[in-house]
Amino acid sequence: MSKSESKKSFFDRYFPLILIGGIVIGAIIGAVFGEKATKLKPLGDIFLNLMFTIVVPMVFVSITSAVGSMVNLKRLGKILGSTVAVFVITGLIASAFVLVTVNVFPPTANVTLPEAAEMAEAKTAGEMFVSSLTVTDFGQLLSKEHMLPLIIFAILFGLAMSICGGDESPVGKFFVNLNDIIMKVVSFIMMYAPIGLGAYFANLIGELGPELITDYGRVLIVYYPLVFVYMFVMFPIYSYYAGGKTGVKRMAKNIANPAITAFATQSSVAAIPVNKEACDKMGVPEDISNIVLPMGATMHMDGSVLSSIVKISFLFGVFDMPFTGVSTYAMAIVVSVLAAFVLSGAPGGGLVGEMLIVSLFGFPPEAFPLIATIGFLVDPAATMLNASGDAIASMIVTRIVEGKDWVKRKVGI
Template sequence: MKDIISKWNQISLVKRIILGLIIGIILALLVPEQAQPITIFGALFVGALKAVAPVLVFFLVMAAISQHRSGHQTNMKSILILYLLGTFLAGLIAVVASFIFPVSLTLGAGAENLAPPGAVSEVLKNLLTSVVDNPVKALFNANYIGILAWACLFGFTLRDAKQSTKDMITNFSDSVSTIVKWVINFAPVGIMGLVFESISTNGIGVLSEYGRLLVLLLGCMVFVALVVNPIIVFVNIRRNPYPLVFKCLKDSGITAFFTRSSAANIPVNMQLCERLGLDKDTYSVSIPLGATINMAGAAVTISVLTLAAVNTLGIEVDIATAIILSVLSAVCACGASGVAGGSLLLIPVACSLFGIPNDVASQVIGVGFIIAVLQDSCETTLNSSTDVLFTATAEFAKRRKEGKAY
């Protein structure tokens, strides 16, 4: 048995995940009823990732800041600029694509029980109040803005603590990281359960009515991932960006596609940053921050679905308003929660720009949940993989300027 486990662990994680994918698809198509119990593996995997991620972020950020060496650059400013630029450009691409390929919706899907925010000011207010959330409550509710804020505060105040205290925090951080490695090692089995549940429960028939909308949404996300992001990376590192882009999509995007949660994918991204040889002081902060504000996929979703509602209602949109929508989509996307379907609840905020009432906007949310089986998975893939991509880009750009190898 030890030999079997050893040989299994020698296979790359991506190959093991692909094998789990294939098995899950085959079981869903051939024996959906008999294999139903394997869905528990998907639930356990996602649950474990979501459980360990807040604790990991808290201790990693706190340890990184407390141990930070004076004069050591972390590139956070560059990463933050890349996050905001990428999110805005994604929203702009979605707006342009919606003008070129306009789509309309068949409204009527219910979303009456949802409680979307009323305005951009409310989104920003929620972000600010999250910062001052009780630290225990923030950990319990996986409020990453609050977790980051408290971890930074503790980290800064512990800079003058005894080295033994700093070492203890680092030991806690290392132990949580080890637990994360154990959890990620079960990714193939977990994804097998997730893909089985997705195919056996939803199928693809429900998506046929909204085919054009899906093509537009996914086309925008693919364009951002394979054209816009590589251009941003090339401008910064001045070399072929695609090896890095494809590595991030492969190593981060596959798990993000099935967990459908940027927050749950934080441990996976931490592992990828470590394999890329990035600075731990930087990525221990930038990755959880990216899971909160780097939301290019969410900006695409908000822009496309809002303009689909606008086209359905026959509202005229000028260029100035379209640009404002791009900015608004980026702001709303930054306020989207890092959980499945988080961006959909912010569509009414963008719809309010055109005077679309909440009852109609809520029906648009309902349409979003119908197509979420693909839309949300691809959105999270773009969001989460870009967290690592831009973190690596900022560090490689710094090394290029310093004449170092990367």
């Protein structure tokens, strides 16, 4: 039993390396064997089909159970309101930050997929608004093409569940358990991901040639420095707002452990205990950190917001579309923030957000593996920024709830 546990922990711990290894091996096979490597395409299609199948129940059940449990904390309404506001505002700031970057340093070299499907016809603003938020029939919610209406319906269902007993009600307990089951299914599917994505890339490189790899290299060159610049510029600004110079000093002294833990484990959830310890040392009250950190593990995703817009910009380049215009930028910001709010704290959870990007922008299905691979490649840095940002968010919420002098009332820290 302990052997199987150690095997499981080994796989979880080194999953990003295993996944990257699968992709690299697949790319090498494609480069060496060329057209012959396209015979591996069915193995890649199996992974894509499994992901497309699980994504709808995953989104609905995870959001319903989260909202149904969260809204029970009525006593901490101000904390919850402040927390959500901080998450959204920092997400918007991250969006503006990355938009400037991708316009100065485009993450793609305008490679066009030869078999790219035609993009959906442009809709009026009103049609796009209605079709983005709602569907005409319940059955349409069960399609991956209508991800945002599904999210909205799940939030409404979760709110109703909380009013009717929350996670202690029979339905609430059912959804909590069903969410655990679905996430376990996702973990099973993810065990196949190194083979599936490796086969996909063997086919892709066999068809398009190794030049596509250089585009991913460019994405990494753009994204990783972007994350560290954001941390060294925005984190001190946020901390100064939260607690002045003392807040900045406490942040700088205690932020390393959460950041390193999140980078190594690829999981914001795994970083919660270390984040909790950092918040205690920074003087954040327990009732605030106990709410902000778990919520932040799945909802506060500045690193994922940065990566979402990089992905969107990348796809625009791949499909030879200009990533310009106020409406395009606004849509990218909205989609990236929404995607961040539905990401899971576990490795691979960003696939939901990537599905949302493909769905809302009308990209063809073959776009999903491209940005899914980018997601895995940038996940260490994104998770590091996400998780360490939760501690910063806890400080900001404390400032809002307890006043700007809260940091002076904490002694001996």
